[in-house]
């Protein structure tokens with residue numbers, strides 16, 4: 001299908017983009033990589049009267065180290081994440097996750113900021129961001145605020161972003177040396193969204209779990225942290241029994257919707273299996 005007509009704006013600076021968004025209000029949409037928005041426009045599920053293209057905003061690009069954080073511009077593409085030497089060495093979980101997103105065509109255009117802002121429970125970055133304890137910089141006419149990923153995803157296509165706000169930067173604390181990590185994703189074929197996926201970061205100390213974060217994709221109305229599973233592991237060794245209990249706790253927190261990828265029971269079981277695999281791999285990569 002063909003989208004309804006719209007006016008197209010290409011701001012050159014962030015203040016210009018913020019002003020355009022505030023001028024047009026609810027009838028405008030920001031355009032990043034377009035790989036979620038344009039399909040929705042073609043299906044007439046989104047019918048913006050104005051598209052504000054963020055593609056020329058150099059300040060929304062790039063990956064850099066700042067103290068104990070990595071800061072990533074919202075317009076950084078999946079491929080730029082994958083090719084980043086800084087991320088490969090300091091934060092490989094995000095690289096592992098981005099590599100599993102769709103296909104090369106989507107990864108060349110799709111952006112980290114777009115993937116997060118869209119609020120799709122099937123997108124992979126929300127769970128990765130929860131596992132990495134990321135925070136997001138949101139800029140609007142009343143200034144800038146920094147919000148944690150935990151609490152940002154409110155529901156399907158709903159986030160903490162207020163109308164008129166732009167996600168400009170993603171901040172990720174550099175994981176402690178020796179941390180384990182894994183993104184385990186089950187999908188039916190290349191280019192498909194997850195049937196279920198689990199993101200894990202893990203730090204061991206003296207043979208037991210000192211810190212763990214577990215977040216799940218596409219098994220509820222939004223990505224979420226499996227806090228019961230995390231609590232069940234703290235202070236314990238990682239072995240078959242503790243992993244099985246964590247997977248059980250993660251499954252108990254799932255509320256998937258049945259669709260072509262499977263029924264509720266199957267998706268819940270796969271969320272448990274992805275949790276089990278992600279924990280086992282994260283443990284094998286952690287220093288302990």
Ligand SMILES: Cc1cc2nc3c(=O)[nH]c(=O)nc-3n(C[C@H](O)[C@H](O)[C@H](O)COP(=O)(O)OP(=O)(O)OC[C@H]3O[C@@H](n4cnc5c(N)ncnc54)[C@H](O)[C@@H]3O)c2cc1C
Nearest residue numbers: 030032033034035036037102110111114115117123124167
């Ligand atoms: C065939 C196919 C398969 C896919 N498979 C996967 C997958 O397996 N995993 C996955 O994670 N994704 C998948 N995607 C989605 C893809 O990763 C999208 O690129 C991503 O969801 C949105 O990023 P974008 O840059 O394309 O944003 P756009 O489509 O341009 O925008 C998406 C939404 O976010 C808003 N927005 C964008 N940037 C900002 C910003 N900086 N601040 C505020 N709002 C903003 C837009 O207004 C729009 O509402 C798939 C897409 C396709 C077409």
